[in-house]
Structure formats: C-alpha cells, structure tokens
Amino acid sequence: MRSGRIVTKIKEESIVPPKLKAFIINTLRRASYRWKNRGEAKKRYKVKVGEFKTGRAKYGYSCAKCKLVFKSGEVQMDHLYAVVDPIKGFVGFDEYILRMFCDEENFICLCSGCHDEKTAVEREYRKKFKDLEDDDLELELEYLSFIDSYKEKA
Numbered sequence: 001m002r003s004g005r006i007v008t009k010i011k012e013e014s015i016v017p018p019k020l021k022a023f024i025i026n027t028l029r030r031a032s033y034r035w036k037n038r039g040e041a042k043k044r045y046k047v048k049v050g051e052f053k054t055g056r057a058k059y060g061y062s063c064a065k066c067k068l069v070f071k072s073g074e075v076q077m078d079h080l081y082a083v084v085d086p087i088k089g090f091v092g093f094d095e096y097i098l099r100m101f102c103d104e105e106n107f108i109c110l111c112s113g114c115h116d117e118k119t120a121v122e123r124e125y126r127k128k129f130k131d132l133e134d135d136d137l138e139l140e141l142e143y144l145s146f147i148d149s150y151k152e153k154a
C-alpha cells in the first residue's frame with residue numbers, strides 16, 4: 001500500500017513504544033556494519049593508488065558519486081535505496097530488516113561529503129512525501145531519478 005493515509009494508520013497502530021523502537025533500530029544498524037554484503041560491496045570500489053616503500057600495494061576507495069578516491073576511513077557504505085523508503089515511510093520491521101540487510105548491489109560507497117548531501121536530499125523527500133494527502137507519481141519519479149544518479153554507469 002502506498003497511500004500516505006494508510007501508512008499513517010499503520011504507524012498509529014504500532015504497539016512498540018518509540019524509545020524501544022529507537023533502541024532496536026540502533027542495535028540493528030550497528031549489526032548491519034558486520035553484514036557480509038556490505039563488506040563485499042566495498043571491494044567493488046577498491047582501487048590501487050600506489051605502493052608503500054616496502055612494495056606493498058596502497059589502496060583507496062572511489063566514491064560512487066564524485067568518483068574521487070579516498071582512504072578507507074573516509075568513505076561510508078550507504079544504502080542506495082534508503083532503509084526506510086522516503087515514499088512509504090516506516091511500514092514494519094520485516095521490511096526494515098530486509099532493506100537494511102540488503103543485497104550487495106544496493107550498497108554504494110560514498111565519501112563523507114556526498115553521503116551527507118544524499119542524506120539531506122533524502123530527508124527533504126521524506127518530508128515532502130509525509131505531508132502528501134495522496135500519491136504523487138511525479139514526485140515519486142523525481143525521487144527515483146535522484147536515486148538513479150547514484151547508480152554505477154555500465
């Protein structure tokens with residue numbers, strides 16, 4: 001169901017107290033850092049950037065958006081399609097878990113700047129969709145083409 005009104009109704013009927021829900025979500029998020037598909041996906045972005053004096057290869061990670069290469073600690077693996085769909089909002093833990101512990105293909109590597117930017121735009125869309133009285137196909141397409149701009153070009 002995509003109607004904003006129906007989603008709101010589901011939210012109101014949730015019996016999990018907000019504080020417990022936040023605790024569970026935080027715990028799942030931390031567990032997801034060890035999700036194997038996340039680590040596997042990061043390998044796609046690994047590039048050799050040089051060699052140490054010892055001859056050992058030096059690696060960096062390229063950002064899916066700006067294409068610049070960064071040190072491992074300077075990039076984050078992000079969900080291409082956000083864990084909570086900005087269009088539908090939170091609809092339940094089954095969907096939440098499946099979207100968080102997703103396929104390798106849904107993880108993209110972003111530098112901090114590009115990650116912050118994507119998160120901020122997603123937050124804007126989240127707000128827009130939440131305020132809708134009914135479906136807005138045009139806005140959905142606009143959001144999906146924003147996500148497309150992060151996909152790797154063949």
Ligand SMILES: [Zn+2]
Pocket residue numbers: 063064065066067068110111112113114115
């Ligand atoms: Zn970047």
